[in-house]
Amino acid sequence: MPKQLDDFQIADGEAYHRALYHNGDLNHPADWHRESVEHLIDLTLPHIHEGALVVDYGSGTGGSAIELLKVLDERDISIELVLMDPLISWFGKARELLGHRDDVHFELSILTDDSGNTVFRELGDVLSGRKADVIISSSTLHLIPISALGDLARQFSECLSPNGVFVWDSGDVECDFRPKDTALLHDPYRAVRKLLRDDDSRQAMLAEMAEEDAIRAERRVDRIFPVPFSVDAILDPLTEAGFTNEVTDHVVEFSNEDAERFILVPRLAEIAAPLMQGKVRDDSIREVLSIALSDMRKSGCASTDSYRSHWVYGLHSLMG
Numbered sequence: 001m002p003k004q005l006d007d008f009q010i011a012d013g014e015a016y017h018r019a020l021y022h023n024g025d026l027n028h029p030a031d032w033h034r035e036s037v038e039h040l041i042d043l044t045l046p047h048i049h050e051g052a053l054v055v056d057y058g059s060g061t062g063g064s065a066i067e068l069l070k071v072l073d074e075r076d077i078s079i080e081l082v083l084m085d086p087l088i089s090w091f092g093k094a095r096e097l098l099g100h101r102d103d104v105h106f107e108l109s110i111l112t113d114d115s116g117n118t119v120f121r122e123l124g125d126v127l128s129g130r131k132a133d134v135i136i137s138s139s140t141l142h143l144i145p146i147s148a149l150g151d152l153a154r155q156f157s158e159c160l161s162p163n164g165v166f167v168w169d170s171g172d173v174e175c176d177f178r179p180k181d182t183a184l185l186h187d188p189y190r191a192v193r194k195l196l197r198d199d200d201s202r203q204a205m206l207a208e209m210a211e212e213d214a215i216r217a218e219r220r221v222d223r224i225f226p227v228p229f230s231v232d233a234i235l236d237p238l239t240e241a242g243f244t245n246e247v248t249d250h251v252v253e254f255s256n257e258d259a260e261r262f263i264l265v266p267r268l269a270e271i272a273a274p275l276m277q278g279k280v281r282d283d284s285i286r287e288v289l290s291i292a293l294s295d296m297r298k299s300g301c302a303s304t305d306s307y308r309s310h311w312v313y314g315l316h317s318l319m320g
């Protein structure tokens with residue numbers, strides 16, 4: 001049974017959903033969301049057939065699943081779609097949006113083990129031994145620690161049918177083919193973090209905390225938009241697990257308004273912690289975001305209205 005969400009979690013899921021869909025309207029995806037996921041869906045569609053078992057790994061509030069289902073519904077193709085995510089606030093919103101559909105299943109990807117530790121579930125256990133035809137993972141792999149990617153590649157290879165494919169996208173991985181006039185998806189938000197690091201009120205609040213609590217709090221903040229790693233950190237473990245690698249890329253414009261909506265999602269706005277949620281914190285974030293975007297214009301990877309985010313797409317099969 002899904003856990004009851006508190007007010008913060010409900011607002012958090014709603015805000016992320018609204019960062020993807022203007023006013024929360026499924027017919028009005030933000031351009032960056034529609035475009036970035038469209039390329040992933042184009043790669044995925046040739047591998048989806050009637051009755052296919054599809055997994056969306058890191059489904060969040062349902063953004064990637066919603067766009068995939070729109071296309072499949074239009075083509076009258078029915079699939080069984082398993083959504084997996086560890087974040088109950090965002091996953092709760094996915095459940096609210098898609099829970100009415102019999103063809104969509106929700107699997108929280110974490111559980112508490114016998115020792116009371118939070119652990120990630122094995123995909124094989126989630127699927128009870130069934131093999132997926134397609135696994136997608138949209139805008140998620142860059143959030144997974146490098147040390148966990150090898151095991152994840154193994155799980156994907158074990159859980160796919162012989163003709164199956166794994167398809168992913170990420171706007172936040174480094175690679176040597178990124179055009180010079182583009183940025184990584186999270187660059188503006190890492191810049192916000194950097195600009196707020198020495199903010200007087202933030203530093204005053206940290207100074208009032210016990211030193212180890214302050215260090216822990218800062219580490220937690222740094223994990224929200226992790227330092228980007230190379231695309232090889234994803235491709236190498238997939239090769240190791242027996243997958244072929246096909247990589248493509250696209251540039252996606254991310255408007256300034258969408259960037260502001262994105263960074264003010266409560267869970268993401270925690271990069272300003274321990275400043276408390278509210279107008280003062282949001283105003284500080286807005287102020288430094290506009291500095292970050294202006295710096296990006298100066299460095300040539302943004303225009304007046306948007307920044308250019310570089311997205312990498314991977315298509316992998318076990319067929320060789």
Ligand SMILES: C[S@@+](CC[C@H](N)C(=O)[O-])C[C@H]1O[C@@H](n2cnc3c(N)ncnc32)[C@H](O)[C@@H]1O
Pocket residue numbers: 020037057058059060061062063064065085086087090109137138139140143144145
């Ligand atoms: C940016 S959201 C993408 C959501 C959705 N796929 C979309 O395209 O809208 C990334 C998701 O990855 C999940 N995530 C973060 N760390 C993860 C991990 N280590 N393993 C699995 N999922 C993770 C988050 O909870 C979040 O919902």
